[in-house]
Amino acid sequence: MFPEKGTHEEDVLDELRLKTREDLTFDSGKILGSMCTYPHPFAVKIITEFIDRNLGDPGLHTGSRKVEEEAINMLANLLGLDKGYGHIVSGGTEANILAVRSFRNLADVEEPELILPKSAHFSFIKAGEMLGVRLVWAELKDDHTVDVRDVERKITDNTIGLVGIAGTTGLGVVDDIPALSDLALDYGLPLHVDAAFGGFVIPFAKALGYEIPDFDFRLKGVKSVTIDPHKMGMVPIPAGGIIFREKRYLEAISVLAPYLAGGKIWQATITGTRPGASALAVWAMIKHLGFNGYKEIVRKAMELSRWFAGELKKIPGVKLIREPVLNIVSFSTENLEAVEEELKRKGWGISAHRGYIRIVMMPHVKREHLEEFLRDLREVTVHSIKP
Numbered sequence: 001m002f003p004e005k006g007t008h009e010e011d012v013l014d015e016l017r018l019k020t021r022e023d024l025t026f027d028s029g030k031i032l033g034s035m036c037t038y039p040h041p042f043a044v045k046i047i048t049e050f051i052d053r054n055l056g057d058p059g060l061h062t063g064s065r066k067v068e069e070e071a072i073n074m075l076a077n078l079l080g081l082d083k084g085y086g087h088i089v090s091g092g093t094e095a096n097i098l099a100v101r102s103f104r105n106l107a108d109v110e111e112p113e114l115i116l117p118k119s120a121h122f123s124f125i126k127a128g129e130m131l132g133v134r135l136v137w138a139e140l141k142d143d144h145t146v147d148v149r150d151v152e153r154k155i156t157d158n159t160i161g162l163v164g165i166a167g168t169t170g171l172g173v174v175d176d177i178p179a180l181s182d183l184a185l186d187y188g189l190p191l192h193v194d195a196a197f198g199g200f201v202i203p204f205a206k207a208l209g210y211e212i213p214d215f216d217f218r219l220k221g222v223k224s225v226t227i228d229p230h231k232m233g234m235v236p237i238p239a240g241g242i243i244f245r246e247k248r249y250l251e252a253i254s255v256l257a258p259y260l261a262g263g264k265i266w267q268a269t270i271t272g273t274r275p276g277a278s279a280l281a282v283w284a285m286i287k288h289l290g291f292n293g294y295k296e297i298v299r300k301a302m303e304l305s306r307w308f309a310g311e312l313k314k315i316p317g318v319k320l321i322r323e324p325v326l327n328i329v330s331f332s333t334e335n336l337e338a339v340e341e342e343l344k345r346k347g348w349g350i351s352a353h354r355g356y357i358r359i360v361m362m363p364h365v366k367r368e369h370l371e372e373f374l375r376d377l378r379e380v381t382v383h384s385i386k387p
């Protein structure tokens with residue numbers, strides 16, 4: 001019920017704390033299956049200070065607009081481009097929708113089709129439905145990357161573009177983006193890379209010596225990349241990123257916003273009013289941590305993943321789905337549903353999907369949390385798996 005009378009702030013806060021006591025929090029170390037994390041305190045400070053900035057009306061906040069452009073260029077830079085065109089958006093979902101929208105608008109095809117791996121995130125299902133684009137799912141190979149030959153077989157006159165994933169949601173697998181890029185160039189199609197998760201991991205992992213193929217604008221067929229600062233970028237939700245190689249991809253999705261207080265603009269994002277503070281926080285975190293700061297975060301996450309994968313292999317009845325590529329480790333067990341239920345009952349924030357449980361080594365996940373989880377997993381599997 002909408003209250004008639006107001007209540008003191010302290011009392012409201014107490015009630016809110018009570019009501020949210022059942023929430024799992026990232027600092028508890030119990031959330032092992034999420035791509036979000038506890039944001040960096042500096043980013044939280046930025047959000048608080050610049051909370052009123054609205055990039056939906058950038059004519060009012062021209063300084064913030066320039067900072068967003070700089071943030072986009074720094075991300076483009078990380079992804080192998082001198083200058084990029086895009087926005088800090090609400091997340092990977094919006095970024096993927098914008099890419100599909102751009103490809104569709106530029107293609108001028110009556111019955112548009114998009115070819116994407118079967119491992120693609122469900123945001124593309126939303127994109128397809130909203131934009132009237134038929135999704136054509138390409139098969140995966142045994143190593144869980146997309147079968148590029150199957151992608152080629154599926155290309156028709158109606159194809160508006162291809163999608164590759166750099167860090168799949170389930171397994172953190174990186175598709176053969178160089179081969180997809182070549183294919184895209186051969187057929188004159190744009191390639192979108194969904195690096196919502198991998199974008200803030202792969203460049204640093206490569207610098208650390210992990211062998212991961214190129215996945216970004218260094219490959220000429222890649223025309224857009226999703227890269228989410230609110231995943232491994234340590235920025236608070238909401239902060240997704242969409243970067244296009246050329247301005248025309250952004251122009252193809254821009255509509256005129258005629259009545260704004262700051263003056264007319266062309267707007268490409270799905271959201272109108274949108275948090276400028278998020279873009280400022282992305283800029284600030286990149287400046288604050290720098291390449292070396294992110295590399296250190298990724299180093300820890302990658303090392304922990306390899307250690308954890310090794311420990312999983314020692315547990316009878318537990319099967320690693322594949323050696324980790326990034327900082328995601330997925331495993332299956334016999335009686336998976338019972339195991340999942342029991343682990344959840346013990347308070348773990350995990351879930352089983354497609355026949356496995358995935359653990360995402362986000363910065364809030366520490367070795368002691370994983371040791372506790374392994375103890376529980378050993379106990380649960382002993383009881384849940386029939387001899």
Ligand SMILES: Cc1ncc(COP(=O)(O)O)c(C=O)c1O
Nearest residue numbers: 035091092093121169194196197
């Ligand atoms: C590969 C990939 N793309 C897109 C998304 C969607 O991101 P968001 O939840 O920020 O909209 C996710 C989310 O997990 C993802 O893993």
